[in-house]
Amino acid sequence: QKEVEQNSGPLSVPEGAIASLNCTYSDRVSQSFFWYRQYSGKSPELIMSIYSNGDKEDGRFTAQLNKASQYVSLLIRDSQPSDSATYLCAVNHAGGTSYGKLTFGQGTILTVHP
Amino acid sequence: DGGITQSPKYLFRKEGQNVTLSCEQNLNHDAMYWYRQDPGQGLRLIYYSQIVNDFQKGDIAEGYSVSREKKESFPLTVTSAQKNPTAFYLCASSMGGTPGQETQYFGPGTRLLVL
Numbered sequence: 001q002k003e004v005e006q007n008s009g010p011l012s013v014p015e016g017a018i019a020s021l022n023c024t025y026s027d028r029v030s031q032s033f034f035w036y037r038q039y040s041g042k043s044p045e046l047i048m049s050i051y052s053n054g055d056k057e058d059g060r061f062t063a064q065l066n067k068a069s070q071y072v073s074l075l076i077r078d079s080q081p082s083d084s085a086t087y088l089c090a091v092n093h094a095g096g097t098s099y100g101k102l103t104f105g106q107g108t109i110l111t112v113h114p
Numbered sequence: 115d116g117g118i119t120q121s122p123k124y125l126f127r128k129e130g131q132n133v134t135l136s137c138e139q140n141l142n143h144d145a146m147y148w149y150r151q152d153p154g155q156g157l158r159l160i161y162y163s164q165i166v167n168d169f170q171k172g173d174i175a176e177g178y179s180v181s182r183e184k185k186e187s188f189p190l191t192v193t194s195a196q197k198n199p200t201a202f203y204l205c206a207s208s209m210g211g212t213p214g215q216e217t218q219y220f221g222p223g224t225r226l227l228v229l
Contacts, residue, residue, distance in 0.1 A: 004156075031213050043204055043220040044157070051213060088156060092216050100145045100164060100211030101172075102218060104156040 003027065004091050006105035015114050019076040023089030023105055026070065032092040033065055033072045034102065037085045044088055048074070079112040086110070117141070118221035120205050125226045127192065127199060135190045135224045137205030146188035147206040147218060150174060157204060163188055164211060192226065200228050 007022045021035075032051055036044035050056045050063040050072065062075040072091075076083055089105040118139045127133045137146065145164050149157040159172030163182040177196025182188055188207075192199045203224045209215035 032216050034217065043223045046217060046219065049217055090218075092213070100147075100208055100216050101159065101162065102216065104149075104158075106154075106156040 003103045004089055004105040006087075006089050006108045008108070010109035010111060012111045012113060013079050015079060015081060015112055017079050017112075019079045019083065019110055019112070021074040021076075021087050021089075021108050021110065023072045023074075023091075024070055025072070025089075025091045025103075027091065027093065027103075028067075028070065030091045030093070033063070034090040035061075035063060035072075035074045036088040036090060036104075037083075038088060038107070039085045047087075076110075079110075081112050081114055084111050118205060118207055118219060120203075120221035120224050122224060123222070125224055126229050127226060128229050130194045132191055132193050133226070135192070135203055135205075135226070137188045137190065137221055138186055139188075139205075139207045139221075140186060141207055141219070142185070143207035143219075144185070144210050145208045146182070147208075148172075148178070148180065148188070148190045149204040149206065151202040151204060160190065199226055201226060 004025050013019045034049045035047045038044040048063045050065045056063045060077045064073045086107040086109050088107045090102040093101040121136045147162040148160040158174050160178050161180040163169035179191045205221040206218040208218045
């Protein structure tokens with residue numbers, strides 16, 4: 001079983017719709033969760049971090065965390081063509097020699113069509 | 115401007131050659147990381163360093179070496195032992211390893227190609 005798994009995609013949504021990106025993780029003690037966006041040929045850029053169960057909103061983006069189900073998601077409201085990119089989920093390794101390490105999922109390609 | 119720089123943007127390696135990728139940050143971050151990304155894949159950790167003069171192997175360290183002599187710099191050497199080095203190499207840094215400090219910020223990347 002992969003440590004961090006994302007819905008395989010690619011995901012295609014029309015402009016203005018809600019895009020839903022999902023991520024499950026296997027390490028129950030993980031405490032920190034991140035979503036990155038990566039445009040083709042570019043490096044990842046941070047969209048949002050989340051540490052507590054529930055929702056966290058930032059503009060059109062909402063991250064949702066459910067530690068009991070080991071599940072984190074990213075919702076993009078009013079999707080725009082400029083949101084078309086690969087979205088990477090990352091999860092920390094808590095404590096010990098794994099200090100600071102993140103494990104990344106394989107990414108979900110999102111295409112927003114006009 | 116604060117940030118992470120990587121050079122060169124593109125690097126060509128000949129058979130049997132060692133090449134070094136540069137990563138510099140002026141964010142005053144303690145921790146630095148090297149990742150490899152293959153087409154259609156996520157990021158795989160090569161090496162990371164939590165503090166100057168100390169570093170640990172990641173998941174795919176074979177064929178790579180690093181040094182951390184200065185806080186700002188974390189160069190990666192791809193040795194001739196790495197038989198399949200063609201990939202996109204990403205350097206990242208974070209304030210530290212405790213919750214809230216782990217957010218990693220990435221440089222623009224170096225694309226390594228084998229001649």
